[in-house]
Amino acid sequence: MNGFRPVKIGMTVAIFGLLVSLVSLALPGFEQSAVYAAEPAADAAPSFLYEPAPKLTAADYPTVAGVNSRVVVWVFAQLHLWFAAFVLAVPIFVFIIEVIGMRTRDKRYDDMAYEFIKVSITAYSLTAILGGGLVFSLILFYPHLFTYLSTIFSESMFYYALLFFAESAVLYIYYYGWHWLQGGFKKWVHLTLGLVLNAVGTTLMLLANAWLTFMMSPAGVDAAGVFSGDEWAAVHNFLWNPINLHRFVANIAYGGSIVGAYAAFKFLTAGTRQERAHYDWMGYNANFIAICALLPLPFAGYYLAAEIYAYSQQMGITLMGGIFAWLFIIQAVLIGTLFLSANYYLWCGMGRSDGAKRYTKYIKYIAIVLVGAFLVWFTPHTLVLTNEELKALGGPHHKILGPLGIMPAKNTAVNVMIIFTALSFMFYRRSNKVAVVSWEKAGNAIQVALFSAGLLNIIFLGVYHGYFTNTVYKVAASIPQVLTTLVIIVASITLDSFIYRGAQEVGPLRWGRIPERAQYALFLLAVAFTWLMGLMGYIRSGIRQHWHVVDIMRDASSEAFTPTLGYAANVVSVAAIIFMALVIFIFWIAQVSSAKTLPAGYWKE
């Protein structure tokens, strides 16, 4: 009964973890704010117990083996974050897929969910190893910063460690118990474990987010960095929730893209038609997850950027108007790549249906609009010009094209891209259906009217406020643009579901009938996401400039300067290559774990 051994080990680990957690919670020293239990309120806690933030000199930063301390911490943090994003996201959609499988009683969903979680198991170990590497490098290279942060976040760091333990225990039972906990009540137990796994994983993310956002928008400390004793105030700092929202959505999109790459890898190496069909279906679902999370992601990003501006205009201007502004051009190129590759995959996927021919004629128009919006999105505001070019142009901004470099144009472009991606998806859904309702033509006319009126509204808001109003109006106009996009997507999906109620199918979907080049679009999606997260993560961290904790604790190391964009892009690119190499290793491990060799004559009969 070898199959039960890992389950038993997992259960033992889980029980041990739960006992440790319960004992630790019962101990008086581990109670929340035990030190201040006698105080009437957290605000009134005696601040003299805590030291101000240390004022460091270059001598306070150890040099170890001559390595660049910033790059070591940077690469470890980035690699840890990529893997953490992946392993936190996968259980979210595995849970949803498992629910769909239970509801439809279609075992294919259950098998797919199991395969997704199988891929994340090796990634989970790597996440922990890289997290350990990050902690060690922080202690080694930035000991004073680590001490200061761990003094403020002592409790949350302690609970983080416990939760990490609980996460491991639940994950192992969830994975190794998959085939054991099947059918009836057992399946519900398994699903509940999935829910617990997600709750613990999300809480871990929220805690880690608190530490990094404290460094950007410190709270619970005075101007000298003296901690008030109220850890919740430090956790619930100004930028905590905007980062929480942005990371939660982005992680799902990222997780979808990585498992999409896995499905593409398996599709390309598949030996049979059945395998190709299975991994084609898996790749489609992964791309669907990535697109669903990608569509609201720009809005979460704008919310975060707006909150950064609201917290500190200086930080906001450094973010998008200063040195980092050019990285946003690269960001636009990468996000444009994401949209184009996701759409391209959908268009290729329409070949699975014999009824898709009715819609393929529209694809070229969608492509033209997407490319047009893409071009607007990465048009820079201020051009890098020679003196002669400046004179010829009459200044750094072009009279007509200049406004394409500011936010109303960017907002218009991204909303248009989102709407046309939704349209691509609508065509994909329709491609294998024939409507039977008598008012189909009128319904289609209403759909066209909805899209036309909405797009005109978005363009009106972008052009009018981009060219003819002041900054306050330009920023405010983004809200009705977003609302228009949401209304179009929700209303069109609702209307489509009525038009295609009781619709006939053209024929069975031919899974596996998709060109191999479509799989490379899935690879591109994963690589673009990885690079994008690395670059944007650098910006988020870099806007602290020469501060460890903004306005509280100054970075006095020899690396306390903003590197050139080329240098930063090189560091992120090298880290991305290391990450991709590790991901390929994970895919390979998943492949060999199911391979068997039967050595004839090796074992005694």
Next chain:
Amino acid sequence: MDIKNYFLPFVAAFVVCAAAFLLLDMAAMNLQGLSLIFNQ
């Protein structure tokens, strides 16, 4: 073109949608203390 089954529903829906989006714009801008049309 099928005027009764396609063109008329399109025109009617376009007018309704355009008016609805305009109202949405006005409401969203008013909630931010601004008018839809720029007012110095």
